[in-house]
Amino acid sequence: MRGVTPALVGPVWRTLPWRALGAAGALGLLLAAAPGLTGAEPAPWQTLVLMRGIALIGALGLAFLLDDPARHLTTPVPTRRPLRQALRVGLVAPLAALWWAAVLLLVPSSSRPPAGDITLEAAVLGVLALAGAAVAVRLTDEARPGPAVVAALLLTAVLAPLLAPDDWALFVPSEDPRWSAAHDRWAVVPAVVVVAWGVCGPEPLGQRGRPERRERGGRRGARGAA
Known part of the structure; x- marks a missing residue:
């Protein structure tokens, strides 16, 4: 397995959905730079809404990360699906971190919400998108x-x-007294999402090898017909 993983890096890198990731990244950076380019001085709540929108755009790009046109051909390979998915995430994660760091630098610092808390929100949205793709x-x-x-x-x-009770609100203004409690709840969400991702990562029992069996069966049928 240790020898297989490096050999997969090149093929996986080439099959990543770079168009979707690039489009989401470019749009997010453009929105982050908009206040500075226009000379606007947004209020704190406006910057918070802007950054949450940018985080959502980044998550929407990550929703395409597990798209694999060759999925049905790679099912019987020795490297299992969780490792292939982890490799995709590992290749993109450093780029996503650099992208978010650029977003933090581009938005107006005078009205920016606490960097750690808004970064937590962005990370949770990204993990949620990846878990949804795995499901x-x-x-x-x-x-x-x-x-x-x-x-x-x-x-x-x-x-x-709209549906979350006030006691469980996640999207609260930065000046709201519930801000700290809301981000305590944000910190719990990734654990639940990662567990769901782990459950959905492996191939269903009995699925691995089916394409091979169908192919061998087709060959036997072809020989019998001949």
């Missing part, structure tokens, strides 16, 4: 579940502030 891969045969995950993530982002 879609586990429960469906779709090779490109990204669009469906994007729709689900957008729906969640819209409904969560």
Whole structure:
């Protein structure tokens, strides 16, 4: 297995959804730089909304990370799905961290919310997008579940502030007394999401090897017909 992983880096790198990731990254940076480019001086609540929107855009890009057009061909390979997914995340994670650092530098520092707390929110949204993609891969045969995950993530982002009780509010203003308590709850979310991702990572029992068996069966049928 140790020898297989380095050999996968090149092929996995080439199959990453760079268009979706690049588009989300470019749009996020453009929005972060907009106040400085226009000379605007947004209020703290406006900067908070802006950064939450940028974090959501980044998460929408990550929703495409597990899209794999060759999914049905890679099922029988020796390297299991969790490792292949972890490799995809590992290749993109440093770039995502640099992108978010650039966002923090571009937004007006005078009205920026606490960097650690807003970074936590962005990280949770990213992990939620990746977990949603893993669930879609586990429960469906779709090779490109990204669009469906994007729709689900957008729906969640819209409904969560409306349906969450006041005692469990996550999206609160930075001057709200509930800010610290809300981010204590934000810190719990990744643990739950990572567990769900871990459960959905492996291939379902009996699925591995099926393409090989179908191929061998087709060959035997072809020889019999001949």
